[in-house]
Amino acid sequence: MIRWLSKNLIRIYAGLAIFYILLPIFYTIAFSFNDADKRNIVWRGFTMDAWLNPCEPIGICEALGNSFKVGLTATFFATILGTMIAFALGRYNFKGRSTTNLLIFLPMATPEVVLGASLLSMFINIGAGAGLMTVIIAHIMFCISFVVVTVKARVASLDPKLEEAARDLYANEWETFRRVTLPLVAPGIAAAALLSFSLSFDDFIITNFNSGTVNTFPEYVWTASLRGVPPQANVIGTVMFIVALAAVFAGQVLGKRKARK
């Protein structure tokens, strides 16, 4: 009995931890089906209402749209800028390497409050109004570092002999990049883009400082939390969760199938 316990104690512990992690997610999903009053805190009954009328609360779908606008734009630029830096760091020897590394690392280590506040402060000082543009600028800023770290790992693991082989086989620099380097780094870039989008979509603090009157989805939830978050927010949260989960599973299955072929 003791042996069974000591062997499985850690498994039980892990199971509890997973339950703890998933509990609020289950709650969120469950209460998207709640026949809610204004506050959606107490369970009153099952209904598909919120799912059928997802844009009913004022401003929620606009906020969601803004989140996508910001997320996609920021991801696009951050991925390009970050990938370029990752290649420079991973492939070339240049002076000022440590300064570059520091500049990349610092944003990740700075509290979001400080990042958001300093940007807002600067925008105010130069007289630029806070709005969608400033949010996008801010998001690109903090996503670049994460893209660099993700892609750099992939670039570093690339066997330089493969590129030499390509050049040996009559591919010039551009062709080598296009036919060998890029396809092999692509998964890393994709992962970086995905990471960037998730960080942007879910960001609140920096966005809150720099968005002025424009709302993204997290900002909508925040303001709504004072009076009562409508179940439609839960619906959107659930959909994002399922989509992301599906993407991860799809990625896994694809990866397994590729390896088997």
Next chain:
Amino acid sequence: MSEPKKVQGDLVLSHVRKSFADFTAVDDLSLTIPKGSFFALLGPSGCGKTTTLRMIAGLEEPTSGKISIGDTDITYTKPYHRPVNTVFQSYALFPHLTIFENVAFGLRRRGIKDVDEAVEKVLGLVELSHLKNRKPGQLSGGQQQRIALARAVVNRPALLLLDEPLGALDLKLRRQMQIELKWIQTKVGITFVHVTHDQEEAMTMADTVAVMNNGKIEQLGSPADLYENPKTVFVANFLGQSNFIDGVVESSDGSNVVANIQGTRITFPKSRNNASGSAIKVGIRPEKFRLHDPGDSTHGNVLIGGKITDISFTGVSTQYLVEMPWKQELVVFEQNDGGAPDLVKGDPVTLSWEPQFTFALDGASK
């Protein structure tokens, strides 16, 4: 799309030098590799052979010197403009492409549209047509090696470079590949430059071998030449084993040299004397010695007073360690064909060998 220059001819390296910040990898190297030959660059790790190969491929630039194929100077030509292909030590097959596409890679980059026939042909040559739709990750080491070769050969380069391509294979497979590579080379007629640290491999496969050490070529010649008449101690010890006995040249006339080694007078042909002064090191390969019971009739040069100190049976031959009166231990290989006398540890023996198998080097050489 890069079309390599159409060049033909011998590969000539002329006073090529490659220095890095803290050391010189290749030091004033000059070499001519005849078109269509199987050439081996042999040497220990760090001797500069791989660096030399990379400079021929264009993956590394010489600090000074000239590399040309025939009349064309390719010293600074980009690798994708050279009619040279490389088989890498780690194969470097493109993991994201199928075997077919891997092999077709060079052809496609040269703008050739119809690659099917050439690819199929070379896959048939290495007997791996059935794998053409797989990915490199699914192949065994030996198969990957053959595909790497196919990928290079299909381009019909003027020169094929092989960087220790058999290093990762097990012994049996390696032996098999050595024979296959040699066969492919004679069939296809391309100049092969093979870099290796395995002297047996170099001697088996190559028409000409260059032994490299510390960035320089110690000796260049046919495998037999290098083995039987090494010009430096390094070459003598790198290819097989040697016994070296210190001695002094007494006289040299006609076609023979008379020398005194540790009190015994011997003779050997002048052509085998690579020493410049009178102090010499006399070299004799272990398998050239014959063992006799003291007093038996002998032939050629003779050394008496030896004593067996160790015997090792290695199947094909038996290795003896013989201590001579001047306290040097000589190594002797006798083939187990019944020719050697029955000996045990401690027995006294007399050594003899044919003079034409002697080689002499400078007395001071290390």
Next chain:
Amino acid sequence: MAIAHVGASDAPKAPEKKSKKFAYLLLAPGLLWLLIFFAFPLINLAETSTKTPAPSFETGEFVQTFRFMNFLDAFVDNQEQFYRSFIYALLATLLALAIAYPLAYAMAFRAGAWKNFLLIMVIAPFFTSFLLRTLAWKQILGAEGPVVSTLQFIGLMAPDGTITATAFSVIMGLTYNFLPFMTLPIYASLDRIDYRLLEASGDLYSNGATTFRKVTLPLSMPGVVAGTLLTFIPASGDYINAQLLGNPDNYMIGNVINSRFFRVVDYPTAASLSFLLMASILVVVLIYIRRAGTDELV
């Protein structure tokens, strides 16, 4: 013998050093962006931190007077929140460590076929809005939620007791939020350990506990260090959890900075506080790294 096509451009020439220039070209756009939108704002913030209210006392108007006393004032006025931030962050980090380490260990060594699934479950929170999750906790721990009802039913809690709006729920929220950041690096460290090392340890007469202490734990330290930093640093600057799950008595320095920006328009104080926060985080991190790096783990 030699068939060669040689053109005028084939004359051998020394190659150019193009590599370095290209690297700078790649770096320029991204680094420029970071310089303009990260480094410069921070410098700007530093400049703001020494300003004082304009003589006109208009809201939002400040003049540069190089008043370094601002830092001291800011600290003294908000000492409570400073200390509270670090204590909450510390507690959250320790709690997260306590939960994450065994979880990571189970995933690395005892999960078998479930390994991938568990990994996805740990990352799952990233797929949902953290605000929604935190609000869910507010709900779960709230007055009308199941936890309170059960505790009151059992009699462990007074009829008017609450869990939310207390320090406990704030710390719990922080712990929960940063749990994946703690778990993943530790898991990555543990997963990298060659199982044969543990076998060798057993072969050399260690029992399970000793193997863990002497082999597993030290080898997992890089992950532990990374995880604690990734948890502690953002936790100390957080204000969401305090706002949603706490009451004004629980407010952290992040809350103060936020309010000094939006409610009480006091940019110099907000800026000073930001730098004080960054500086103290730096100090704590340096001390921690120095200790974690050189201490022997027995």
